Amino acid sequence: MGTSAMKHHFRNRIVSNSIVIIFVLGLVTLYTTFSTMELVKSVQILFSKNVLLKTIDEDLKKTQQHLTEYLQAKNSESLKEYLKTSSRLLEFQNQLNRDIREDRLLLLERDLLLLIENYLTYSEQAVQAKRGRDVTTYVAAYEEAKRSENSITFILEKLNGLYLERALQSFSKYEQNMGLIVSLNLLLILISFILSTTFTLRYSHIITEPLEKLSGAVEAISRGAYDIEIDTYKGDDEIGTLNQAFRNMQRSILEAFAELRNKAELERQLFEQQMQVLDYQHKLKDAELLALQSQINPHFLYNTLSAGWQLALSQEDEITAEFLEKLADFIRYALKPTNRMVLVSEEVDCAQKYIWLLKLRFKDRYLFDIQVDEAALARESPAMILQPLIENAIAHGLHDVEQGGTVFIRVWTEQQLLQYEVRDTGKGMDQTTIEKALAAAQAEGVLSYDHIGLHNVIRRLHLYTGGKENITIESAPEKGTRIVISIPQETLP
Amino acid sequence: MIQYLDMRHDRLSLLVVLLFGVLLIGASLLNIYFISTSREELTKTILLNPSSVKKYDHLIIGILPLPSDPFIANLYKGIQSAAEKYHQALQFFTYDMGSTVSTVPLSPEAYRYFEIALRVKPEGIIMFFPAGMNIGDFINQAREKDIPFVGVAMDVPPLPEARFITSDSASHGKAATIQALQTLGTHARLGIILPSRSSEIIQEDPFLRGALEAIQETGYGRIIATEREEENILAGEGAASRLLQDHPEINAILCTSARSTIGAAQVLIDRGLVGKILIIGADENEEITRLLEKGVVAVSLVRDAFRMGTLAIETLTSIKKGTYQGEILRVTTNIKRHGN
Numbered sequence: 107m108g109t110s111a112m113k114h115h116f117r118n119r120i121v122s123n124s125i126v127i128i129f130v131l132g133l134v135t136l137y138t139t140f141s142t143m144e145l146v147k148s149v150q151i152l153f154s155k156n157v158l159l160k161t162i163d164e165d166l167k168k169t170q171q172h173l174t175e176y177l178q179a180k181n182s183e184s185l186k187e188y189l190k191t192s193s194r195l196l197e198f199q200n201q202l203n204r205d206i207r208e209d210r211l212l213l214l215e216r217d218l219l220l221l222i223e224n225y226l227t228y229s230e231q232a233v234q235a236k237r238g239r240d241v242t243t244y245v246a247a248y249e250e251a252k253r254s255e256n257s258i259t260f261i262l263e264k265l266n267g268l269y270l271e272r273a274l275q276s277f278s279k280y281e282q283n284m285g286l287i288v289s290l291n292l293l294l295i296l297i298s299f300i301l302s303t304t305f306t307l308r309y310s311h312i313i314t315e316p317l318e319k320l321s322g323a324v325e326a327i328s329r330g331a332y333d334i335e336i337d338t339y340k341g342d343d344e345i346g347t348l349n350q351a352f353r354n355m356q357r358s359i360l361e362a363f364a365e366l367r368n369k370a371e372l373e374r375q376l377f378e379q380q381m382q383v384l385d386y387q388h389k390l391k392d393a394e395l396l397a398l399q400s401q402i403n404p405h406f407l408y409n410t411l412s413a414g415w416q417l418a419l420s421q422e423d424e425i426t427a428e429f430l431e432k433l434a435d436f437i438r439y440a441l442k443p444t445n446r447m448v449l450v451s452e453e454v455d456c457a458q459k460y461i462w463l464l465k466l467r468f469k470d471r472y473l474f475d476i477q478v479d480e481a482a483l484a485r486e487s488p489a490m491i492l493q494p495l496i497e498n499a500i501a502h503g504l505h506d507v508e509q510g511g512t513v514f515i516r517v518w519t520e521q522q523l524l525q526y527e528v529r530d531t532g533k534g535m536d537q538t539t540i541e542k543a544l545a546a547a548q549a550e551g552v553l554s555y556d557h558i559g560l561h562n563v564i565r566r567l568h569l570y571t572g573g574k575e576n577i578t579i580e581s582a583p584e585k586g587t588r589i590v591i592s593i594p595q596e597t598l599p
Numbered sequence: 600m601i602q603y604l605d606m607r608h609d610r611l612s613l614l615v616v617l618l619f620g621v622l623l624i625g626a627s628l629l630n631i632y633f634i635s636t637s638r639e640e641l642t643k644t645i646l647l648n649p650s651s652v653k654k655y656d657h658l659i660i661g662i663l664p665l666p667s668d669p670f671i672a673n674l675y676k677g678i679q680s681a682a683e684k685y686h687q688a689l690q691f692f693t694y695d696m697g698s699t700v701s702t703v704p705l706s707p708e709a710y711r712y713f714e715i716a717l718r719v720k721p722e723g724i725i726m727f728f729p730a731g732m733n734i735g736d737f738i739n740q741a742r743e744k745d746i747p748f749v750g751v752a753m754d755v756p757p758l759p760e761a762r763f764i765t766s767d768s769a770s771h772g773k774a775a776t777i778q779a780l781q782t783l784g785t786h787a788r789l790g791i792i793l794p795s796r797s798s799e800i801i802q803e804d805p806f807l808r809g810a811l812e813a814i815q816e817t818g819y820g821r822i823i824a825t826e827r828e829e830e831n832i833l834a835g836e837g838a839a840s841r842l843l844q845d846h847p848e849i850n851a852i853l854c855t856s857a858r859s860t861i862g863a864a865q866v867l868i869d870r871g872l873v874g875k876i877l878i879i880g881a882d883e884n885e886e887i888t889r890l891l892e893k894g895v896v897a898v899s900l901v902r903d904a905f906r907m908g909t910l911a912i913e914t915l916t917s918i919k920k921g922t923y924q925g926e927i928l929r930v931t932t933n934i935k936r937h938g939n
Contacts, residue, residue, distance in 0.1 A: 283633040
């Protein structure tokens with residue numbers, strides 16, 4: 107019911123506005139009709155007495171005529187007419203004043219009334235005498251009636267003149283008022299016309315304006331301006347319903363657009379991630395290739411070294427045999443795929459073998475201080491982390507230092523972090539080199555051959571941990587370099 | 600941003616409708632006011648409610664000439680005053696009798712009114728008659744209808760009847776002459792302006808007879824000439840001019856009406872004769888009072904028409920009561936001077 111009623115609001119409004127206009131015009135019409143009727147009535151009143159007197163005069167003349175005809179010819183038709191008109195004359199008694207009043211016109215009315223009665227008495231006498239064939243009486247009565255008729259006519263003339271005179275006196279006052287009333291009516295008609303026109307125009311505007319606005323909004327949206335602001339329509343009519351529906355539709359469109367945008371963004375991010383993975387894989391391949399390129403056939407070398415070890419054993423050269431053995435173990439460890447996970451103990455073992463080999467070559471020129479936390483040994487770590495860092499410290503830190511230097515190696519765990527620290531007392535790294543090394547993790551393309559080991563470690567760690575590793579490089583000229591690598595255990599595969 | 604007008608708060612429309620309502624109500628009230636004032640005007644005349652007008656038990660009909668003469672005007676006043684005193688309604692049937700009410704024959708209209716009066720049977724009829732008219736028929740007709748009747752005239756008719764109130768032109772003429780003689784003494788040379796056709800034979804005019812009687816009694820003074828008023832509004836001027844032109848020796852003019860008094864005074868003023876010729880006037884009105892104050896008119900002899908009116912009503916009352924003695928009642932002539 108509520109909806110049904112609401113749907114009729116717009117129609118109701120049009121109907122009510124029309125009713126208001128019709129009501130206004132109706133009122134004015136009624137008003138002017140009323141005032142016109144009153145004016146007409148007043149004019150009728152003005153001359154009502156004259157009309158009455160004229161009627162009396164006519165009836166009197168007719169009565170006299172029929173009386174004369176009857177007395178002359180004793181015509182029954184004349185008698186009938188006489189009786190009819192004389193009865194009418196008698197009826198006028200009620201409309202005329204009978205009392206003695208202190209007013210000239212009322213006294214004249216009384217005279218008229220008495221004269222009519224006088225006339226009717228004599229005329230009746232005449233009729234009765236005529237019926238009784240009493241000629242003398244009816245002639246005398248007729249003469250009296252005739253004289254009464256003359257007196258009545260005389261009084262009628264006087265009264266007519268006086269009433270007319272009074273009517274004219276009243277009319278002069280009336281005319282003044284009539285002029286004002288007519289002017290007032292014209293003014294009111296004019297005002298009602300202006301009011302109705304204004305009302306019609308205004309309500310036409312009020313009623314069509316929301317439709318125009320809504321139409322404008324529809325047009326704007328059809329042009330693509332989906333976010334155009336539409337004011338809330340306060341009325342609870344059909345336009346309100348349309349407005350609400352339109353706003354809902356606009357909101358739905360905007361929400362659908364936002365959803366599509368989010369989806370596209372997600373797809374774009376997924377694509378970027380896929381591209382990044384592909385890029386990582388590509389870079390890993392590059393790193394592996396670079397590693398392979400940096401070595402001559404490792405299996406051949408390993409087999410050859412094994413053959414040399416056996417040869418040295420056969421010739422009882424134990425030092426050479428140990429050298430070849432450690433070299434072969436180191437190469438075997440190093441030649442395995444670098445994207446594998448190993449125990450920290452294995453990494454430390456590899457590092458120690460590498461240091462033994464270095465000491466064999468450089469005697470005591472380079473000193474090594476290794477501190478490994480027992481708890482760290484059982485932890486897993488990406489392979490080939492420690493050795494390249496030691497190699498980097500020797501090759502780039504201490505190589506050009508005449509007196510040699512010390513390399514401090516430390517491995518420990520701290521909460522969920524596996525920590526590697528390699529510090530040398532060499533010539534240090536400039537800032538550009540440090541930045542370049544740290545940027546290796548993000549770097550596109552092929553790795554640089556300068557500090558290749560360090561770069562390789564950093565990039566691989568980045569790939570393993572998904573960027574969660576923390577690598578710190580601190581260096582001071584002629585004082586050495588300190589590289590600390592923190593690997594969150596949960597990031598490892 | 601698309602904004603809507605708020606239709607629910609369309610106060611302007613409400614204001615316009617209210618304004619119209621006020622205008623319509625105002626116009627209606629004004630209209631009602633105008634119509635009611637017009638109706639009010641009508642209630643005084645056409646729509647007069649008889650019950651709102653004072654009612655009487657007795658009606659007296661007065662058949663009189665229009666009050667164009669001070670004498671008749673005072674007669675009206677006297678009748679009205681007495682009727683009020685005796686609580687009797689008055690209905691005047693008035694007719695135009697020309698300029699000199701006392702002299703011309705009775706108007707046919709007056710006859711008709713008399714007939715009407717007889718038919719409507721009032722409690723009394725008062726009727727004015729010109730000088731010299733026989734009123735016997737009127738008295739008889741009224742008696743036949745059993746209606747009390749009183750005649751009023753300036754002079755006693757040739758065939759005196761009872762039920763009559765009158766002044767006396769002879770006494771008037773005598774009194775006026777004595778006034779002139781007292782002022783001028785033996786040198787009095789009088790000119791008299793008589794009413795028009797007051798009598799066929801001028802010597803029979805009652806005013807002139809009274810004047811002659813006064814001269815005879817005093818033994819001095821002379822009537823040089825008489826002139827009759829004509830039937831027009833400037834009759835007084837005409838008569839006075841003729842007297843003075845034809846008889847330059849006249850030093851006093853005796854007048855018999857207000858019109859002749861005013862006319863004679865005007866002639867004196869125009870000719871620069873004020874103070875040289877004496878005017879003995881008749882009647883009283885504002886103009887005569889002014890002329891008395893200025894000394895143009897020496898004295899004015901006023902017939903007591905007011906008293907005639909009151910006497911007429913009193914006579915009707917006594918007829919009704921049966922106490923009327925049947926005498927002719929005469930009123931006196933008063934002398935009006937400057938200051939009284």
